[in-house]
Amino acid sequence: MSGEEKTESNTKSKYPWSNYTLKWGRGEPVSTTQYVLYAVQIAAVIILSYLSVTLLGPLSYSGISLFYFVYPFFLVFTLWWGIWGILGAYVGCVIGAGLMVGLGPVASAAYAISDFIPPLLVFIIYRGLLANRGIDPLWRDLTNKEVAGVKTKRVTAWILFIVINGLILNAISAELGVGIENYLGLIPSGAYWGWWAGWFFGDLLAMIIITPVLVKGLTNLVERQGLINGGWIT
Amino acid sequence: MPVLEVKDFWWKYRSFVGVENPYTLKGLSFTVEKGEFLGIIGPSGAGKTTLCYALTGIIPKVFTVPRGREREHIKGEIKLFDQTLTKVEQVKDEKTGRMVDKVVGMKQTAPRVGLLLQDPENQFLRMDLLHEISFGMELLGLSEEEIESRAKEALEIVGLGPLWPIADLVHPNELSGGQKQRAAIASFIALRPEVLVLDEPTSNLDPEGKLGIIQAIDNIKKEYDITIILVEHNPEVIQKYADKVLAINDGQAIAYGTTEEVYSQCKLFEENGLYSSDIARIGWKAGLSYNGRVPFTVDEMIEACNGRNQKLLGANPEDDPLDPSDKEIISVKDLSYSYEDGTQALKGVTFTIRQGECVGLIGQNGAGKSTLSKIISGLYKKFQGEAKVNGLDLRDRKVIQKIPCYVGYVFQNPDNQIFMRKVYDEIAYGLKNLKVPQQEVDPRVKEALKSVGLLSKIDEDPMFLGKGEKRRLTVASILAMNPKIMIVDEPTTGQDFRMSEDIMCLLEELNKAGTTILVITHDMTLVSEHTKRVIVMHNGTVLYDGSTRCFFSNEELLDEADIIPPMAARFSLEYKKKNPLAPDLMNVKEWVTALNQGKQTESA
């Protein structure tokens, strides 16, 4: 969408992010360049997932990292690229945090569900529910006082960010991930809550510290190049 | 009939947010005949790559225009093979029945037109050489036998024939940049194109890689009657192959004609920051001519000198003597380094560099230059032997951590070094890491930006700076850290003449102010003009360490190191064959001074 088109749509809709929806897309097919970007993005998430698990060396095992710094990356990628970001999160976990650290395909495919559900829900909640209530679905209101001239609700945005992402979705992710690993016999029941806490707080820390840097540093760059998806697919 | 016709073509990139983009191409008009070799030259940001995209249909198929605003973004027309490639026309909309503007033209230019880009990594799309070559043919739906035979032939043409038997086993990581580029050329050749557009194909390559590409282009010209359009900074290449040259700046044509017609306009070149050859610059500044124009080649220059009865005698120009009391700032003894896969990058390297020197570190790719400089800057840790910087032993892990305080490393690719979204913050990043007090940060940032001419961009987003500006920004970000030693990796790669000069002048000023400079480069002109001492790496060892002048005047050493000296130095070597008493001159400035002095002496 050009600058002029955007201004036109701004005057019609209440918020500057109203063109980011849960529709399939903007009516244009996915271009080759976009497919390439999505493929490259998935590769980036694989690498970052792998580094997230191995960075702390032998302290991390069973694919669980005490500081899973890829988490905010694939959340932000999902906000930009919809289903492709969600796919990247899943594939990144299966290959980067699973196969490449020696978990085997079955365990990897199973426990990577814990990285699939949160971004899926984030995309639905923010674009479907919160965008029309004054909360930016690209999370720019976490770091900016205004977006395209419209004042943001920073405090509300942060409260929602911590409650929805940091607490609820993170807990779901930990429950799924540690639960599946326990079910498969990779983690003993006696250590369940210890690992759950490690997963939960590791992801929470990564999210709170890294997300604002990503959002502030990159969203504008990506938007200026016309690369943020209007909907799920394109 | 021309193969390509560009008629008053204008193009503006789409803007998605914020301010509209300006026009990148402004009213270009030219034609290219069948079998012609057109060279396109211009400073950075002139629009050369955009023009390549327009000539191959990438604009507007990949870089689209917004609906309803076609005429704002595209004006004029491009015709290819006498068909419209790009044009805006009024057509009847099927749904509404109204007349609307639409971009019309060929849907696809492949396989008749091929495009080779600058970065070899982004063009090697498959995971083995065989499928990379066969990619285009597979997309065309050719038979397996046809694909196989064309692929083999194409590899031979580009000099990669020996890899044919193992082509399906060769992974892209096993190929050098030059080989990847040649593979990309082969993949287009296999499609039997009628036009091949090459956008600075040798920019990111070492001299060996560059030579491979040039030879491939040479072979293609001889074997096929392909129309070639080459964007290239190197005037020697253009002068050797091109039939016609188009010079552009700021999206507009500033010169168009035969190679001779265009390259004779030395003043225009200087004003627009274009590369002309050393010989042309010497001829122009010394007032020598060949057949009514400046000489282009060494032979023409020698004839021009003979024509003026020009003889040079005397001693070599004086090189600045090293103060023997200068402190040793870098000292390396029996330094060795192996990569994880067992490759030995350095084998017992020994040398010292004194404070205040400006040294060129040269050699073919794989010689060990990068590895050596990364060890010195504390970026590679596990080495054998001894390495000291500013008297500190790099074998001590605690010392290595502190080395960035003393050694500033400017990498080749600015994109990998920009961490912030504001120019100010980008410079301040390093200072904050060094825990420089806040009250000192601001003046140091501004001083650094001032010295590179970027003060006016202090609040800009570095991602959207031009190529040359990004390069200067990365230099400034290291400068602000006040290192005693600066290591600069390929400062002039991909830069136009003016930018290269600016960067090198900046480094010279820093050197005069006391900073020790180590320049890693393949640009021998840069070495001859700005460094008095050179360390030549070859297969992980030091082949030569000494005066740049002595190195460039020693043909045996040059052969052994596999290095082609700058044109001015080659001229000197040739000139001395007939005039043994002539001094060893290695750059344009020295030649011009010597020739002008010689002229004065004769007049007197």
Added chain:
Amino acid sequence: MARDDVEARTSKKYVRTFIFSMKTGTPIEKLHVLTKFFMIAAMSVLALYMFDIPVSKGGPDIIGLIFLLTIVFVLLIISGTTKYLANSYLLLALPVPISEFIWWLFFNGGLPGAREAFYLWPGFFPIGISTIVLVGVFGVVYYRTKSFVIAIIPALLLWWITVMAGVFDFSSWATWFKISVGAVDSFTLPSASVTVALSKALGFAVLIYTSFLFLLTTRDSEIAGAMRQLGLSFKKAFFIALIFRSLNTLLIDYENIRIAQTARAAGVNRKNVFSKIIDLAYVSIPLVATMIRRSTEMGVALYARGFDAAKKVTEFKETKGITYMDVTVVAILSVFLIYEVVLGHNINHMIIR
């Protein structure tokens, strides 16, 4: 193929795989990628099953796990990839089975059966086989990593396990001298704890080394071919392959960016955890900028090759046929799976009984 070509082909001894390389001409190289994938999937199912058999049903199948591990190592040797196993990336996986053992030993208290005493400290420092283990493990790991900390941790762990588990029961052939140090300290655990913990360690080792086997012996180009054989269109298979193609490039980009960060003094002064995390976050900016640039240029390169308009795409040497070796491997593993998982037989119990 001409004679020169055959010679050139046989002179290429190693071929690049997902990680590192494998020897050419080996049986593993000849296997279809789908067979290899089935192999590691089957082995991981077997491992997950074998180490999870409840104590009430006879306990884990330790011999079955040892058997699986042996097969994996034999396959690694055949494929000529064992030289990479001492590489620091792969070596980092070594402590995982050890830590798995410890976690399962101490956090698996709910097991039925009698409790046995295990020494925390036997009251003396034994000089014997355990000392050789200590020195040997330390030496090997230190040689590879040159780090005292990384070497001493696994060395001490293995030494302590050897001492604590009383494997050699301190008998004279295993312990040559005893130096009195401290008092005897022991704890009790269900006697099945060690078996379960050992089975987890072995099972994890199977999981790890079968994953590595796959990564070390599979070429990324095989994956694209396999996609086509599974019926995916050329373009879909291409984009999946592009993911793997981009992995290498992005990894190099990431490392270059981290080095550039170091050059900007990111590691000069001690930083708290939060600052280190933020440094990691800053890597994202050049990384994403590079991603976008690469994607744009690759999109252009694809258009230039005629990708967008391609309709009927020739399949050219992309796919590998299924051979008798593939069928044999799949058949054997299927039988094994049915035998253990479906029918519930247990090699461990068969042999021990």
